[in-house]
Amino acid sequence: MRYFYGRLFAARPRLRTLFPPAMGDQHDRFFNALSRIVWSQDNPEELARHLEGLGRGHRKYGVLREHYPAVEEALTATLRAFASDVWTAEAEAAWRAAYRSAADAMAGAAERDALDAPPWWVAEVVRHERRAFDLAVLTLRPERPLPFTPGQHVSVQAARWPRVWRPYSIANAPRRDGTICLHVRARPAGWVGGALVRHTGLGDSVLLGPPDGTMTLDPGSDRPLLLIGGGTGLAPVKALAEQALASDAGREVLLVVAARTEGGLYDLPALRQLESAHARLQVVPVVSREPAAGALTGRVPDVLPQLLDGSGGHDAYVAGPAPLVRATVTALQRLGVPLTRVHHDLLTAGD
């Protein structure tokens, strides 16, 4: 990736201004986006959805259709340099055709989006609750309506770090007052998270990119819901719970919230309040590293057999650290929940 960006900025120095000063995260993100495009070649619907989201999301960086050819040249030169043993004229022609088709889909999506949506939303911090030394729940009021579907995430830029964006899941269903909540953990060397937890307060502004993500409720299903959130992975599943409980469908909702310690169950009082307002909701805290009153002890995959009746009849949604998501998906499969009913967004989500 370093070689690629070196070629790109050497050819078009002005493009450097679209990127943050430190490029490490950008390298990972670009590599993940490319990998996903390659993996999705056999699934045109998934590919189209992904490129549409990428195209819309790139508006906040200031990317325009005219920038794509320079990226094509730099990427092609990179592949030629690093895959020289398998690189042929046919391979290059096929690669360029695939790139152009993807670039056209992204640029087209961005241009359509620009007809009625801004590239980003300015949002005011109207509540900032420090729930742990490294964790805050922020309530934001976007200046103009920000339509989203529960389960989606938005990219956030804090005033302290211009041009650095990080995705966070929205932790609530749409509200009348248009506010959204984010659960933010400050990680060592995490630029945006640290700024949002420690250096952002009431009245400050942040920028939000367009909502994205497909970990949303299946509108055609009325099966009971199993929602599993590890750490700040609680955010998107709490939004799904609120949505399901607000609808008339009468679905049962089992919400499993996992943390390492009792103190890590940073949102339990709010979840208990939701539970007492809805007979259809059951909240089960799971603590992995110590026994805790009122919580199951262990890791999610180990306690799941106690929670499921063996019917495998749920729609399951899993969010949190990638190893937890992978282990839980495997455990659910073993317990008879078909993979088609297990939803997660490992490849796209941040917090």
Ligand SMILES: NC(=O)C1=CN([C@@H]2O[C@H](COP(=O)(O)OP(=O)(O)OC[C@H]3O[C@@H](n4cnc5c(N)ncnc54)[C@H](OP(=O)(O)O)[C@@H]3O)[C@@H](O)[C@H]2O)C=CC1
């Ligand atoms: N849509 C999504 O998927 C979202 C994902 N996230 C991601 O979730 C993560 C949350 O981090 P944080 O709040 O620090 O969470 P923690 O690191 O505190 O972990 C939360 C729980 O997950 C458990 N866990 C970790 N690995 C495994 C595993 N292999 N098997 C079973 N359980 C496991 C931990 O147990 P133990 O450590 O004891 O094993 C702990 O009980 C971040 O990486 C964030 O990016 C956040 C929001 C949305």
